[in-house]
Amino acid sequence: MMERVTKARTRLLMSQPFFGVLALRLQIQEACDMDTMSTDGSSIFVNPDFVQQLSDDELIAVMAHEVMHCAHLHPYRREGRDLLLWNMACDYAINSILKESGFILPDGALLNQAYSGMSAEWIYADLLDKRDGQSPQSNSLDPGGCGAVTDPQESTGHEQTASDRKQKETAWKHAVIQAHQTAKASGRAPGGMDRLIRDIKKPKLDWRILLARFINARDHSDYSFSRPNPRFLHQDIFLPSLENQKLEELVIACDTSGSVSQEEIDQVNGELNAILQTVRPASVTVLHCDFEIKKVERFTPDSGTVTLEPVGFGGTDLRPPFDWCRENGVMPDAILYFSDLLSHQWPDVSPAPVLWITPNQRKAPIGETISLQYG
The missing domain is CATH 3.40.50 (Rossmann fold)
Known part of the structure; x- marks a missing residue:
């Protein structure tokens, strides 16, 4: 299983260098307690049974999906929101970009054109409004089946300190800019990334966070x-x-x-x-x-x-x-x-x-x- 995941990451590097370069920053770890995959910004945790269910193209797409969670800094932006609903919002925020980039997402992936270009914070609030303030009920942290995002963890299993999280976040911002430059130089920069790069270079705080x-x-x-x-x-x-x-x-x-x-x-x-x-x-x-x-x-x-x-x-x-x-x-x-x-x-x-x-x-x-x- 691990060999197949490693090969998928190599294929991702060759075909989509932006995603592949960023994927190399993430350690791959087996995690049977996960339903699918997840990332905390440092690792990708993989359930072997889930990998077996995916075609090669779907596996590459799920790897790119986890990379996109990190590129959009989703592990660092939850700020106490319901984790399941946050995962749904983050999926809606990135899946349309992945689809536009030619990835073949697994069946059931969360896609909604109305959320195209919206931040995960905005989508989360909209989902919460539509559910009358109630969190969705699910036995899985990953209802879309493309891979989840979790809060950053230290190797000891404890949450990172605010200072550590800030350093990780800053490192990801630099990495995303460098990966985009590398992909652009090879003429294979994915679509939909210009806005992300612009926001990283000139960040603006989501108004809902300011309100909270x-x-x-x-x-x-x-x-x-x-x-x-x-x-x-x-x-x-x-x-x-x-x-x-x-x-x-x-x-x-x-x-x-x-x-x-x-x-x-x-x-x-x-x-x-x-x-x-x-x-x-x-x-x-x-x-x-x-x-x-x-x-x-x-x-x-x-x-x-x-x-x-x-x-x-x-x-x-x-x-x-x-x-x-x-x-x-x-x-x-x-x-x-x-x-x-x-x-x-x-x-x-x-x-x-x-x-x-x-x-x-x-x-x-x-x-x-x-x-x-x-x-």
């Missing part, structure tokens, strides 16, 4: 002596306990002026459901606003799947949501404002940290601003 970090920064869980740790009280030892003060109140302001498209409104709806299911604040208040507050809705994580029906579509004034909070005595942990920012009416101050989420490159004069980026 902004919200998580508002989580006030901390150790406190106000409630001593009960595990040690019988020894007359007073140690702090973790006070889990999760987000109580989020306010989401939805710009429903005439300049906002239905696609942008749908985006707000999707993010609201993702926040309710993953962040699970005690309460989320949604304010529909054009030049004034047109509708107020409140939701909790128990509200189920939420479908917003915005009203307004008049002129734009971005001040009313902030005024509404003050007038109603609402002091949220954070305010998220989805808007195209096409307004001359801005608030002077905010009663809470505010994050503006916009589909363009405009920047709000107060708070933080992030652009919707899907690369």
Whole structure:
């Protein structure tokens, strides 16, 4: 079995040097506990029974598939997401590129043209929205049957430190650039790689990661002596306990002026459901606003799947949501404002940290601003 895998890697090197050069960076290890194959960024773990089921062309494609997980840094980008759903999202992100490059993927490979060119983070969020925040149920980590991706592991079996992971990630970036240059020089650079190379050379952080970090920064869980740790009280030892003060109140302001498209409104709806299911604040208040507050809705994580029906579509004034909070005595942990920012009416101050989420490159004069980026 190992000899056949090694021959497949050699054929990959000869026929598709970009993938082959990168495949040489990965150690091949037998792993009978895997259903198919997997990679953690350092090795390819191979189930011998799975290899026997594949044709030579399919085996080469699966090797390239594992290489693509590493080239796209998938082992380093999960950030706590559900591992099975993350594998599905990563497969959708790379399989269309592999198919375009002429690889013959095994039957059942996850392919969806709608996800072509999208990042794994964007696809993951879309899959999560479509499943009402629930992770898919499967007995296999690799529902597409092309090879899985796992978190980086040390040889001892423990997770790598943040510093080690960063070094590995940087090494892969350099390797991908060099492999692309080698393949390009031979006239056999695969299609669909230019965007990957561009993103590596000029990286941009997926806006969903920025959104998650902004919200998580508002989580006030901390150790406190106000409630001593009960595990040690019988020894007359007073140690702090973790006070889990999760987000109580989020306010989401939805710009429903005439300049906002239905696609942008749908985006707000999707993010609201993702926040309710993953962040699970005690309460989320949604304010529909054009030049004034047109509708107020409140939701909790128990509200189920939420479908917003915005009203307004008049002129734009971005001040009313902030005024509404003050007038109603609402002091949220954070305010998220989805808007195209096409307004001359801005608030002077905010009663809470505010994050503006916009589909363009405009920047709000107060708070933080992030652009919707899907690369």
